[in-house]
Amino acid sequence: MINPIKWIRLRRLVILILLVSPFIQTYAQDVPLHWTKKSAGVWAAEAGQPEKVNLTSVSQVTPKTEALTAMGDLSFPLSENEIKATIFDGKTYLQLPLEVGEQIFGLGLNFKTVEQRGKILRLHMDHYGGTDNGRSHAPVPFYVSSKGYGVFINSARYIDIWVGTAVSATSKVPMDARDRNTDKSWSAQPYSDNISVLIPAQGVEILVFGGPTPLDAVSRFNLFNGGGTLPPKWGLGFWHRTPTLYSDSLVLNEVKEFKQHQFPLSVIGLEPGWQSKSYPCTYEWDKGRFPNPAKFMAQLKDQGVQTNLWMNPYISPESELIKKLKPFTASHTVWNGFIPDYGLPQTNKIIGDHLKQHELDLGVSGFKMDENDGFDNWLWSDVTRFPSGIPAEQMRQLYGVMMQKMTTQLYREQNRRTYGLVRASNAGGSSYPYVIYNDYYSHRDFITALINSSFIGVLWTPEVRSSPTAEEWLRRMQTVCFSPLAMLNAWSDGTKPWSFPEVEKQVADVAKLRMQLIPYIYTCFAEYSFYGRPPMRAMNLLPGFYSAPEIVAGKLSSTDNPYAKATRKEIKDQFMVGDNLLIAPLFAGETERKVVLPKGRWYDFYTGQLAGEGEVIKVAPGLDKIPVYVRDGGIIPMYETPQLSLKSQEKRDLIIRFYGKKEAVYKLYDDDGETFDYEKGAYSWREIRVASAKDGKLKGSISKAEKTKPDNFASVKFQFMSE
Ligand code: GAL
Numbered sequence: 073m074i075n076p077i078k079w080i081r082l083r084r085l086v087i088l089i090l091l092v093s094p095f096i097q098t099y100a101q102d103v104p105l106h107w108t109k110k111s112a113g114v115w116a117a118e119a120g121q122p123e124k125v126n127l128t129s130v131s132q133v134t135p136k137t138e139a140l141t142a143m144g145d146l147s148f149p150l151s152e153n154e155i156k157a158t159i160f161d162g163k164t165y166l167q168l169p170l171e172v173g174e175q176i177f178g179l180g181l182n183f184k185t186v187e188q189r190g191k192i193l194r195l196h197m198d199h200y201g202g203t204d205n206g207r208s209h210a211p212v213p214f215y216v217s218s219k220g221y222g223v224f225i226n227s228a229r230y231i232d233i234w235v236g237t238a239v240s241a242t243s244k245v246p247m248d249a250r251d252r253n254t255d256k257s258w259s260a261q262p263y264s265d266n267i268s269v270l271i272p273a274q275g276v277e278i279l280v281f282g283g284p285t286p287l288d289a290v291s292r293f294n295l296f297n298g299g300g301t302l303p304p305k306w307g308l309g310f311w312h313r314t315p316t317l318y319s320d321s322l323v324l325n326e327v328k329e330f331k332q333h334q335f336p337l338s339v340i341g342l343e344p345g346w347q348s349k350s351y352p353c354t355y356e357w358d359k360g361r362f363p364n365p366a367k368f369m370a371q372l373k374d375q376g377v378q379t380n381l382w383m384n385p386y387i388s389p390e391s392e393l394i395k396k397l398k399p400f401t402a403s404h405t406v407w408n409g410f411i412p413d414y415g416l417p418q419t420n421k422i423i424g425d426h427l428k429q430h431e432l433d434l435g436v437s438g439f440k441m442d443e444n445d446g447f448d449n450w451l452w453s454d455v456t457r458f459p460s461g462i463p464a465e466q467m468r469q470l471y472g473v474m475m476q477k478m479t480t481q482l483y484r485e486q487n488r489r490t491y492g493l494v495r496a497s498n499a500g501g502s503s504y505p506y507v508i509y510n511d512y513y514s515h516r517d518f519i520t521a522l523i524n525s526s527f528i529g530v531l532w533t534p535e536v537r538s539s540p541t542a543e544e545w546l547r548r549m550q551t552v553c554f555s556p557l558a559m560l561n562a563w564s565d566g567t568k569p570w571s572f573p574e575v576e577k578q579v580a581d582v583a584k585l586r587m588q589l590i591p592y593i594y595t596c597f598a599e600y601s602f603y604g605r606p607p608m609r610a611m612n613l614l615p616g617f618y619s620a621p622e623i624v625a626g627k628l629s630s631t632d633n634p635y636a637k638a639t640r641k642e643i644k645d646q647f648m649v650g651d652n653l654l655i656a657p658l659f660a661g662e663t664e665r666k667v668v669l670p671k672g673r674w675y676d677f678y679t680g681q682l683a684g685e686g687e688v689i690k691v692a693p694g695l696d697k698i699p700v701y702v703r704d705g706g707i708i709p710m711y712e713t714p715q716l717s718l719k720s721q722e723k724r725d726l727i728i729r730f731y732g733k734k735e736a737v738y739k740l741y742d743d744d745g746e747t748f749d750y751e752k753g754a755y756s757w758r759e760i761r762v763a764s765a766k767d768g769k770l771k772g773s774i775s776k777a778e779k780t781k782p783d784n785f786a787s788v789k790f791q792f793m794s795e
Contacts, residue, residue, distance in 0.1 A: 100160035105278070107152060111140040113282035113292050115148060119157035119164050120275030125415075125462055126226045127213075130470045131477065131500020133298030139603060140295050146282045149221035155278075164276045166269040168223060170236050172245075175218035176267070177286070177612060178527035179233060181208040181508065183517040186524060186610060186644045188215065189236040190261065196230045197468045197496055198446035200512045200521075206233070209445050209508045210497045211469065212528035214293055215267070218618065220283030222293050224499060225269060227276045228466040237261075238268040260626075260635030287613040291604035294529045298503030300600025300607070301531070305745035306378050306437070306718045307491030307505070308590050308597075309338025310583050311559035313380075313440075315566045317345040319361035320368040326568070327377055335569050335580055336587045336716045340372060341380040341440060343563040352409020353383055354391040355426060369435035376717030378437035380492055382563075385444050385475065386411060396422050402464075403457040406443075411452055414474035415460030415467070424482050432482055438492035439479055441506070444472045445496035472496025476504035487747045493533070493557070502529035503601075507557040509533050515548055516659050520644040522555055526609035533557040538565040542572035543695060544660035549579045550698035551657045553586040554649055556608060578696050584714035591709040591726060591740065596650035598741035598755075607650060611643045617670050643668055652706035652731075652738075653677065656691070656699040664692035665699075673704040675731040680793025702793075704732030707760050709740050712789065723786040728760055728772060731793050735763045740774070744782050756781040762790075770795075 105117040114135075154169035170176070176189045182204040185191075193206030195213050213225040215235075225231060241247075243265045252258040281292040294300050312330070314323050323340060330337040344350035346365075348358045357365045369379050386409025387393055387401070394410060400419040401410035412419045427439075443450060446468075456464040472494050483490040494506040508530055518534030525532035533555050539545035549569070552558050560569060569583065570576040586593075596607035611617055626636040646656040646667060654674065656667040671686040677700035683689060693699050702708060712725040730736075743755035759775040772790035777783035 100158050100165075103157045103159055105152070105155060105157055107148060107280070110279070111135055111137050111296065112143060112145045113140060113288075114296055115280045116277055117155075118275065118277050119166065120159045122275040122277045123227070123229075123273050123466075125228055125466050125470075126277065127228050127470070127473075127499040128226055128297075130228065131297065131473050131498075131504075133500060133503050135297070136295040136299045136604070139299065140292060143288065143292065143295075146284060148280065149219075149282045150280060157278075159274055162272070162274055164271040164273060166225070166271070166276070166278065167240070168267045168269070170264065170266055171219065172263075175612070176215050176235050177218075177610065178212065178215040178222075178524075179235065180206055180212055181210040181521055181528065181530065181532065182524045183208075183512070183514070183521045185640070186520065186612065186642050187640060190640070191235045192237055193233050193235065194230055195233065197472070197498070198448070199450075199495065200510055201447065202512065207446070209472075209495055209510060210501070210525075210528060210530045212497075212499045212530065214499055214528055216286050216289050216293075216527050218286060218612065220285045220289055222281035222289035223267075224279040224281065224293060225271065225276060226279060226499070227271050227273060228469040228498070229272050230465060230469070232270040234264075234268040236264045236267060238266065239264045240266060260637055285615045287605065287609075287615060290527060290529070290606065290613060294502045294600070294604035294606070297500050297529055299602065299604055300502050300529070300597065301505040302489070302597050302601040302750070303491040303505050304437075304489040305590060305594055306338050307489075307557070308593050309558070309587060309718045310336040311339040311341060311380070311557060312337055312569070313341030313343055313382075313559065313561040313563050315345075316343040316563055317361070318342070320363070320365075324368070324371060327372065327375060329568065331375075331716070333570050333576070333580070334716065336583050336714065337377055338718050339378045339380050339437065341382065341559075341561070343382045346381055347383075349388050349390060351384065351407045352386040352388040352391075352405075354388045355383060355393060355423075356391060356430065366434040373435060376719050379435065380438045380440055381431060381436055382440045382442060384442045385409075385471070393422065393426050400459060402452060402459070404452050404455075406450070406452055411456070411458075413458040413460050413462075413467075414471065414478060415458060415462040420478045420481075424478055427479070428482055432486065437488075438483075438490040438505075440493035441472070441475045441479070442495055444475060444494070445510075469498055473498050473501050473504070476501055476506050480504050484748060487749070489746055489748065491557070497530050499529065507531040507533045509535050509557075509559075509561070513537060515544065515551070516645065519551060519647070519657055522608060523610040523644060523647050526606040526613060526647075529606075531556040531607075533559055535559045535561045536567075537561050537563075538567050539572075539660075541660060542575045545572045546575040546578050546695060547658055547660055547698075550582050551655070553582045554608070554653075554655045554698070554700075558583070558586050575695070581696075582698065587714040587716075587718070588710045588712075589708070590711060590718070591742075592650065592653075594745075595709070595739070595741040599650065609648050611646060611648065611668065611670070614648065614670055652703055652708060654701040654703070656701070658693070658698065664690055666690055667699060667701070669701065673732055673734075674701040675704065675706070675794055676700075677702050677708075677731075680731055680795075682794070702729075702731035705734035705736030705762070706731040707736055707738035707762060709738075709760065723784055725787045725789070726785040727789050727791055728774070729791045729793050730762050730770065730772060733770070733794065735770070737761050742777070742782055742784055745784070754782060756783070
C-alpha cells in the first residue's frame with residue numbers, strides 16, 4: 073500500500089509538471105552552431121536534430137573534393153556569431169547576416185527578378201504560376217551573395233525565407249522610426265540586416281560556401297553536389313518533339329523533311345502517344361502507332377538521330393508494371409494512376425528493370441520526365457502517405473531528383489550518357505543530366521529563368537513551341553540556340569522549324585551556328601562538370617562585375633498600394649555562355665536594346681569589330697541575328713562547317729576564332745562524347761594559345777592531343793576576327 077502522504081505529494085508533483093509543461097514546450101531554445109569544415113571552402117553546422125531525409129541524403133552524390141581543394145582554402149566568410157539558430161514550436165528558426173548594399177541571388181528558379189533581397193518566399197516545389205513567390209520547378213534552398221559566399225539549407229521541407237525583410241528589434245543598424253504623417257522620406261520597407269529562415273522541423277543542417285567571388289561560391293556549391301553534368305555531345309545538337317499522336321512512319325517522315333530542308337536534327341522526342349495509354353501511363357509502346365520500336369529506333373540511329381521518350385510518374389492500373397509495383401505505391405492516386413514511391417529500393421528496381429528492357433535496350437537515348445512538380449491540383453496532396461514513410465511534403469520537394477537519380481543510374485550501368493528533360497529538380501540535381509522546362513510560355517521570363525538557373529545548380533531550356541508571328545518565332549529560336557538544350561517542342565502545335573517560311577533561312581542559320589559551336593559549348597559543360605562553373609550564367613556571376621540595381625520609387629494609390637513599394641531594375645535579359653560569349657536577346661516588338669558590356673573591350677561575334685568597352689551600348693541589329701559579343705582575347709573553337717546530325721566518333725575540322733587584341737590562353741575539352749570513360753581519364757584539355765609573334769602579329773597554336781586520348785579533330789585552323 074502506498075502511504076497517503078506520499079500519494080498526495082506525488083499527485084502534487086504530477087499536477088505541477090502538467091501545469092508548467094506547456095511553458096517548457098513553448099520556450100524558445102537558442103541552439104549553438106558548431107561549424108566544421110567539410111571540404112576546402114565548405115563548412116557545415118547542425119542546428120538541433122536534423123531530419124534523416126534531406127536534399128543530400130536523397131541525391132546521394134559524392135562531392136568533388138579534389139576539385140574543391142584545387143580551388144584553394146579560405147577562412148569562414150561570415151561572422152560566426154551573427155548566424156543564429158533557435159528551436160521553437162517544433163520548428164527551426166535561423167538568422168543570417170546581411171550587409172548594407174549586399175545583393176542576394178538564387179533561392180529557386182525565379183522567372184521575374186534576378187536579385188532576391190526584399191523578397192519573402194516559401195520554397196515549395198510547383199509548376200511556376202507566374203509569381204516569384206518561391207513556388208518553382210527547383211525550390212533550391214541555396215543563395216549566393218554579391219559578397220562572394222553561399223548558404224545552403226539542407227532540408228527537403230517547405231522553407232519560409234525572409235530575404236532582408238524581417239526587421240529585428242536588436243538590429244545592428246539603429247531603428248529609424250519616422251512619422252508617415254509628415255516625413256516625406258518615410259519608407260514602407262525599413263532596413264533589415266538579416267535573412268530569416270523558418271524550417272518546419274526540429275533541426276537542420278546548414279552549409280556555408282566560401283568564394284572569394286560569387287562564381288566561386290556557386291562553383292563550390294555545384295562541386296559539393298557532385299559537379300555539373302556533362303551531357304553526351306549529341307545532347308547539345310538540335311532537338312525536335314513531334315505531336316502527341318504521331319506514329320513511327322509520321323516521325324520518320326518528319327526526319328526526312330528535316331533532311332530536305334537541310335535543317336539540323338540530333339534528337340527526336342516522342343510525346344505521350346508512344347505509350348499505349350497516358351495520364352496515367354503504361355510505359356509500354358502503343359502497338360498500333362509503334363509496332364516495331366526497335367526497328368524504328370535503329371532507323372533513326374542510322375540517320376544520326378537519338379530518341380527521347382516522354383513520361384509522367386503516374387502508372388496506369390492497366391500497365392503490366394502494376395502487378396509488381398502496387399505494394400510500393402502511395403495511399404492516393406493522380407489522374408487515377410498509382411504514384412510510385414521512389415523512396416524504396418524495390419520501386420527503383422521494378423521500374424528500372426522495366427525501362428531497361430522495354431526502352432533502353434531498344435535504343436532509347438533518354439527521357440522527358442513530366443508532371444513531377446505541380447500544380448497542386450495535378451499532384452498528390454500533402455495528406456498522401458508513402459510506404460517508405462517519407463512525408464508527402466518531403467516527397468514533393470524530392471520526387472524529381474529521385475526520378476533523375478534512378479534513370480541516370482540505368483544509363484550509367486550501360487556506360488552510356490543520357491540527356492533529358494525534367495520539370496522538377498532540387499539541390500543535389502546538378503550532376504544529373506536533366507534540363508528543366510515548363511508550360512509557362514513567356515519568352516522574356518524564360519531568359520530570366522535561364523539567368524537564375526545559374527545560381528542554383530540547375531539547367532533550364534527556353535524551349536520553342538509556337539508563335540503568333542514570324543518575328544517572335546525567330547527571336548525565340550535565336551535564344552534557345554544559346555541555351556543548355558536547343559529544342560522545338562511541337563507536341564501540341566505540330567510546328568516545324570520552317571513553319572514561318574519568311575524566316576526559315578534565319579532560323580536555319582542560328583540552328584547551324586549552334587551545331588558549329590558545339591566544341592565551345594561542350595567545353596563549357598566540361599567546366600561545369602570538372603570545376604562547377606555553370607555553362608550559361610548571369611552577368612552577376614562575372615568576376616568583378618557589380619551592377620547596382622536601379623531603385624524605382626513606387627507609386628502610392630489608395631486602392632492598390634498604400635505603401636509605395638520601391639522596385640528594382642536589374643540585368644535580367646542578357647547572359648553569358650561560358651567565359652567568352654555575351655548573349656543579348658531581343659524580344660518580339662523590339663528593334664533596339666541596351667547591352668551592358670562589362671569592363672574591358674567587347675567585340676561583335678559576327679564581324680569581329682569593336683562593340684564597346686565597359687559601357688552600356690544601344691544596338692539595333694535587325695531581325696536576322698541575335699546580338700552576341702566576345703570579350704577581348706576571346707577564343708571560340710567551332711566546327712568549321714555545321715553538320716546536320718552528330719556522330720560522336722566522326723573527326724571534324726576545327727576552326728578557332730579569335731577576337732580582339734589581347735593575348736590569351738584557353739583550354740579546349742574533348743572526350744569520346746558518349747560514355748563515362750572520361751571519369752577514368754579518357755579526356756583531354758588541349759591548350760590553345762594566342763600570342764604576339766616577332767613581327768608583332770598575333771599567332772595561334774594548339775597543343776597536340778595526347779596519344780592515348782580521344783582526338784576528334786581532323787584539322788585545326790585559326791581565324792583572327794578582329795584584324
Ligand atoms: C505537358 C508538358 C508538355 C507536353 C505535354 C504532353 O505537361 O509540359 O511539354 O509534354 O505535357 O501532354
